[in-house]
Every structure is written in structure tokens, then in C-alpha cells.
Amino acid sequence: MKFTTKMIAVSFLITGVTSLSTAAEKYDTGAFRTVTKLCYACHGTPFYQAKQIDDDDWEFYFNTPGKLEKLHKDKPEGLAAIHSPLFKKRKKRLLKFFIDNSKFSGAVNGCDANFCGTNH
Numbered sequence: 001m002k003f004t005t006k007m008i009a010v011s012f013l014i015t016g017v018t019s020l021s022t023a024a025e026k027y028d029t030g031a032f033r034t035v036t037k038l039c040y041a042c043h044g045t046p047f048y049q050a051k052q053i054d055d056d057d058w059e060f061y062f063n064t065p066g067k068l069e070k071l072h073k074d075k076p077e078g079l080a081a082i083h084s085p086l087f088k089k090r091k092k093r094l095l096k097f098f099i100d101n102s103k104f105s106g107a108v109n110g111c112d113a114n115f116c117g118t119n120h
């Protein structure tokens with residue numbers, strides 16, 4: 001009996017710690033920095049870029065083979081960004097970031113060390 005109570009207490013503790021850490025991280029800052037590095041020059045801040053299209057569009061552009069390449073065919077720097085090892089490595093994370101912050105997602109991001117305002 002005593003053992004069970006302890007187990008319950010521990011599981012509550014774990015849940016508490018997990019939800020705390022989720023609350024602290026409102027968005028994927030690693031994805032944010034990657035997008036800033038690769039796409040900012042043409043698309044503006046990552047949140048601004050994310051808001052231009054909805055979740056279905058993000059999925060379509062990212063998951064249709066050759067689509068991103070076609071969109072940037074006249075933009076060598078855009079192509080370079082999409083072909084970069086960094087983009088390939090983080091593609092899934094970036095898609096999730098864009099969807100989480102897309103048009104109609106309702107995501108509103110306050111001022112922090114990475115981002116402050118809607119400048120683009």
C-alpha cells in the first residue's frame with residue numbers, strides 16, 4: 001500500500017516536471033534559428049514566413065517531391081538553402097515549426113531573445 005502511494009506521487013511529479021518544461025518552450029528555437037539562417041533574407045522572420053500559408057500548404061510544399069526546388073528554380077540562394085545539409089537534416093523539424101506557427105494556427109509569439117515584433 002505504501003509502495004503504491006509512492007508510485008502515484010512519483011508519477012505526479014514526473015507529469016508536473018514534463019508539463020513545466022513544455023510550458024517553458026513555446027516554440028522550437030532550434031528550428032527558428034535554422035529558418036532565420038536559411039530563409040530570412042527572402043522570406044522575413046520565421047514567424048512571418050510561417051504565417052503566410054496554412055498548415056495544408058506547408059505540408060504540400062514540403063512533402064511534394066521537387067516542389068520546393070521548383071518554387072526556387074530562379075533563386076540560386078533559395079536553392080542553395082534547400083539543398084544545404086542543414087535543411088535536409090532538419091526538414092521534418094522545420095515543417096513542424098511552420099505548421100505550428102502557420103496561418104490560422106492561432107500562435108501568437110511574444111517578445112523574447114530571438115524575436116520581438118512582426119518585422120519582416
Ligand code: HEC
Nearest residue numbers: 038039041042043052061071072075076077078081082087
Ligand atoms: C533567395 C531568396 C529565397 C530564399 C533564401 C528562400 N526562398 Fe522561398 N521563395 C522565394 C521566392 C522569390 C518565392 C516565390 C516563388 C513564386 O511564387 O514563384 C519563394 C516561395 C517559397 C514558398 C512557396 C510559398 C510562398 O510563400 O510563396 C515556400 C514554401 C518557400 N519559398 C520556402 C522556403 C524555405 C523553407 C526557405 C529556407 C529553407 C526558403 N524558401 C528560402 C525566395 C527564397
